[in-house]
Amino acid sequence: MAAQKSAHPAPNSTRRSEKSRRAIYDAALALVAEVGYPRTTIEGIAARAGVGKQTIYRWWSSKADVLLEAFLDLSEQASRDAGPEYEFAIPDTGDLAADLKAVLRLTVDQLKDPRFEAPSRALAAEGVVNEEVGRVFMTKLLEPSLLLYVDRVRAAQVAGQVRQDVDPRIALELWVSPLAQRWLQYTGPISYAYTDTLVDYALYGIAPRAR
Template sequence: MKTDKPAAARPAAKAPDASRRSERSRRAIFDAALALVSETGYAKTTVEGIAARAGVGKQTIYRWWPSKAAVLLDAFLDLAAQANEALGGDADSGIPDTGDLAADLRYVLRATVDELNDPKYDGPTRALAAEGLVSPEFAAQMTELLMEPQLAHYVRRLEAAREDGDIAPDVDVRIAAELLTAPLSQRWQYRGRPLTHDYADALLTHVLRGLSPRP
């Protein structure tokens, strides 16, 4: 007498990975926010537009962020982290330390010039700056989360250079970092003259001349 074998049990269906789905949505929102602000400008960018571009509901955005400015800031922070990783920096230094201060700073300053001239960065950066002018609270948040950490990378590299005797022992490294970065931002902001590698190199030469140890 033939008996039927019991059917093999089907493997249990795998539960959807909510964290992976959330990360995909977050990445799509970042990409959409950066693209829209570059294409249409900050004023015409809306949460509804970001949601439509990202393929999510606007309630998804409001669950994570209170405003389009907050979305854009997080998107830009993510973009800046990617740029820092591409430069070979790490979470502690942010600027490569090869032992050659001039070469390390030249590399990073030139990369900064390239970023500021890149439409991918230009539009979002100008949008963040514009929002900071009308919202002191947002400006403070942007300073804390974006500007201060970026400047801190220069401060740490200059502190190491001061310890190695590459710059004068009495140099205020915070002021020195501002001397290196502020002129790039000013020239980019006002578009009066081209922002080039040659300009970054000349700026570095003048700043390092002032920081050099005195005989």
């Protein structure tokens, strides 16, 4: 998966063309956005990137693999661009509900960003059917974000805003999963109001009821 360190066969060299790699990322993301994942082909990517097919096969094992790396690359760029304030932690103002709502509103914005939509849907879909892609997608892209929620929930437990016996890994699914499903499976509209509501329903479940 990782370009630099391993790659599938074993060409293994520092003489790799950086220019080609960038061109392939750009072509892959552009094609997925324009014609969709299934109609994006390795040949198409190669042609658009002005690159030989072998150059792709040398460094990646599949279409999904190319796209995964391209998207990872895009995400890194984006989070560098977006400034570091939401990169490594969820804010802790002491008000868990407010903090979660704020972060989820940012997530809603990002889900609606057209640059991200096509490739991430594509990868999520591929991940459903191709377990390897699924795991990489999960561990590289989703897991880091989820860990931030775990930390924030733990902090809230320490602060007495969440019951001690609550499992943070399950708790966060109460707001993450509904949002993810609506987005992935078109099961409903996505809005600030919706995510706010999710937080409210979830929190009153996990907060101590004795007031």
